[in-house]
Amino acid sequence: MKDRYIKENKLYDIICSDYKLLQVISRFSLPLGFGDKTIEEVCNENGVDCETFLAVINFEKGSPYILSSPYHISVKSLSNYLRNAHSYYIDFLLPFIRRKLIEALGFSANNDISFLIIKFYDEYCLELRRHMERENEDVFPYVDNLLLGKKTKNVLLEMSVLHHSPLELKLAELKNIIIKYSDSANANNMMNSVLYDIFLFEEDLSTHCELERNLFVPEIKKLEEKISNNLVTAEANDDDEFSQSLTEREKEIIIYVVKGLTNKEIADKLFISVNTVTTHRRNIAKKLDIHSPSGLTIYAIVNKLVDIKDIKL
Ligand SMILES: [Fe+2]
Ligand SMILES: [Fe+2]
Structure with a gap:
């Protein structure tokens, strides 16, 4: 394949050059069984907009042409x-991974770490x-209305829901916790398989x-500009590298956090300001790459900072 796919390419060939494009084909509701037909022929036969299909597969390919x-x-x-x-x-992938994860963890009511990992996974799925x-x-629906020439709400507000950094962070944290702290001695093959699924899912979701961010939002902007002169900006967060071991004070704070104390309560116990507690928590999150109380709980139990009995699960 050249640096980009074109409408004359056979659909079969592009799948064989990158099997991940199977997902794209499925999401455009294109059925398999297209023989040796070209992209254009298959799109036309199934009522799929060929230019949009090409834009997406070339975006997936990382083709500079799309830019x-x-x-x-x-x-x-x-x-x-x-x-x-x-x-x-x-509806499909996350429940599928959950079933495999439960099997890999050898989940049982007595296995507290397994329980907490599943709980963390469920929280991620909910978010x-x-x-x-x-x-x-x-x-x-906002976009549907734009297509009808109607601008119904302030799009700057609506675009904030496309902000993905917290989701990406939490998924990275899930992998981090499973790889570092799960015990899969009895189901190593299944755990490797589910981790592989999670890595693929992460790549696909990314x-x-x-x-x-880069294809949909610009198109929405173009539509809006046709209706008014409002502009939209997508947000992006920076991640920086930071890796040091925890201080004794940070460990103390983790213990209080996993026991459910608020920042104010922790500040009162340690005779420090709430701002100082907040700074410590920010540093803990950077050092461990764990940003949620659930993740800290798993870390604290595995590293014997707390006893499972002292925590409300
Ligand atoms: Fe989405
Ligand atoms: Fe999104």
Whole structure:
């Protein structure tokens, strides 16, 4: 394959050059069994906008050609593609990974770390579901209205739901916790398999988020500009490298956090200001790459900072 896919390429060939494009084909609702037909032929036969399909597969390929935006993207088609991706993650993939994770962890009521990892996973799924539901319920209908020439709300507000950094951070944290702290001695093959699934999911989700940021949002902007002169900006967070061992004071704070104390209560116990507690918590998060109380709880138990009996699960 050249540096980009073109409409004359056979669909079979592009799948064989990158099997991950199977996901794209599925999300455009293109069925398999297309023989030796070209991209254009298959798209036309199935009522899929060929330019949008090409834009997405070249985006997935990381083709520099896409950056010059030569495609006439159908926003409706792209919206449907993103909606189908949400449904795939929420209704199929995440429950599928959960079942495998439970099996890999050898889950039982007595296995506290396994229980906490599943709890963490469920929290992540809930956050992702909320994020995608907001996009389904707010962003896509907003775009549908733009397509009808109506601007219904302040788009700057609505675009904030496309902010993905917290989700990416939490998924990285989940991997971190499973790899470092789970005990899969009895199901090593299954744990490797589920981790492999999570890595693939992370990569797929990252491309989905990039696509929303770099292809979908610019198209929405163009639509808005046709209706008014409002502009949208997508946010991005910076991550910086930071790795040191915990201080004794930070360990003390972790213990109080996992026991459920508020920052104010911790400050009172340690005779320090709330601002100082906040600074310590920020440093702990950077050092451990753990940003949630659930993640800290798992860390604290595994590292014997607290006893499982002292924690309300
Ligand atoms: Fe999305
Ligand atoms: Fe999103």
